Amino acid sequence: MKTILVDDELWAMDKFEIEAEFIPDIEIVGKFDRADEALRFAETNRVDFALLDIEMPGMNGLELGKALRERYPEIVIIFVSGYDRYVLDALHCGADYYITKPYSSDQVTSALKRAKLLSRRQEKPLYIRTFGAFEVFLNGKAVKFPGAKVKEIFALLVDKNGGGLKSEEAFSMIWENKEYTDTNLSLYRNAVHRLAEFLDSIGLGGLLIADKNMRWLNTELYDCDYNRFLDGDIKATEEFQGEYMTDYSWAENTLGMLCEISKNRRKI
Structure with a gap:
C-alpha cells in the first residue's frame, strides 16, 4: 500500500514510520508537514x-x-489528533480509523494492520450484512441459501466472528423446542452438510x-459490518442503528453488546 504521512510534528511521522517497517506491504512514499x-x-x-x-x-x-x-474513492484514511473532539468530524469526512496523540506503539501497529485489512476488504467478493436483516452478497448479488435452517446456521457462525460453534450450542439455539438427542441432532448434522455443499458449489x-x-x-475471506464494528471501524459504528440480525431471537445478546459499545463510542 502506497502510504503518505501528513503531520506538522516530525516525531509523530518518524514514530509511525518506524512501526511501519514491521508491517508487510506498507510502503511510505511521502512525508509532509503541510496538507497542501x-x-x-x-x-x-x-x-x-x-x-x-x-x-x-x-x-x-x-x-x-x-x-x-x-x-x-477507495483510499484508506486514518486521522490522528491530540484531541477526541474531532471524532465525529472525522467520521463525516469518511475516515476509516482515528487515533489520539500521544499514541502508543500498540496503537500504531493496530492502525497499520487495520489499514491492511481495509485494503484487502475492498477486493473481497463476499459481503455479509448483519445490521438489520441478515443478508449475504456474493459479487453484489444476494445469496439464496438452500433452506432457512441452513441460512440460520451460517448466521450463527458469522455471529461467532471467527470463534468456534459447537454442535450442541447450535442445536439448542436453532431447535430450542426440541430435546437434545442423537436422533434430533441429525437435523443439525444434515443442515451443516447441506451448508458445506452449498458453499462449495x-x-x-x-x-x-x-x-x-x-x-x-x-x-x-469475507467483509462484514459486524466484524468491522468490533474492530473499531468508525464507518461501521455510524452504520449501526440499533438493529442486528433481526430475523433471529438468539441475536439479542449480541445486539445488547453492540448497543453498549456504540453508546460508549458516541460519548467520546
Missing part, C-alpha cells in the same frame, strides 16, 4: 493509504481527507472449517 504539499503530491502519484494529522497550518487534515477521497469451499464437534468461518 501532500495534496500536490497525490495529484501526480497514486496513494492507497493516508495517515493525516487534523490540526495543521493552512489546509487542515479534515479538508485534505475530503480532497484525497474525491481523487481516490458457489466457490466458497474454504470458508467453512470443521474439526470434530466444532465449526467456524475463515473471517479473512
Whole structure:
C-alpha cells in the first residue's frame, strides 16, 4: 500500500514510520508537514493509504481527507489528533480509523494492520450484512441459501466472528423446542452438510472449517459490518442503528453488546 504521512510534528511521522517497517506491504512514499504539499503530491502519484494529522497550518487534515477521497474513492484514511473532539468530524469526512496523540506503539501497529485489512476488504467478493436483516452478497448479488435452517446456521457462525460453534450450542439455539438427542441432532448434522455443499458449489469451499464437534468461518475471506464494528471501524459504528440480525431471537445478546459499545463510542 502506497502510504503518505501528513503531520506538522516530525516525531509523530518518524514514530509511525518506524512501526511501519514491521508491517508487510506498507510502503511510505511521502512525508509532509503541510496538507497542501501532500495534496500536490497525490495529484501526480497514486496513494492507497493516508495517515493525516487534523490540526495543521493552512489546509487542515479534515479538508485534505475530503480532497484525497474525491481523487481516490477507495483510499484508506486514518486521522490522528491530540484531541477526541474531532471524532465525529472525522467520521463525516469518511475516515476509516482515528487515533489520539500521544499514541502508543500498540496503537500504531493496530492502525497499520487495520489499514491492511481495509485494503484487502475492498477486493473481497463476499459481503455479509448483519445490521438489520441478515443478508449475504456474493459479487453484489444476494445469496439464496438452500433452506432457512441452513441460512440460520451460517448466521450463527458469522455471529461467532471467527470463534468456534459447537454442535450442541447450535442445536439448542436453532431447535430450542426440541430435546437434545442423537436422533434430533441429525437435523443439525444434515443442515451443516447441506451448508458445506452449498458453499462449495458457489466457490466458497474454504470458508467453512470443521474439526470434530466444532465449526467456524475463515473471517479473512469475507467483509462484514459486524466484524468491522468490533474492530473499531468508525464507518461501521455510524452504520449501526440499533438493529442486528433481526430475523433471529438468539441475536439479542449480541445486539445488547453492540448497543453498549456504540453508546460508549458516541460519548467520546
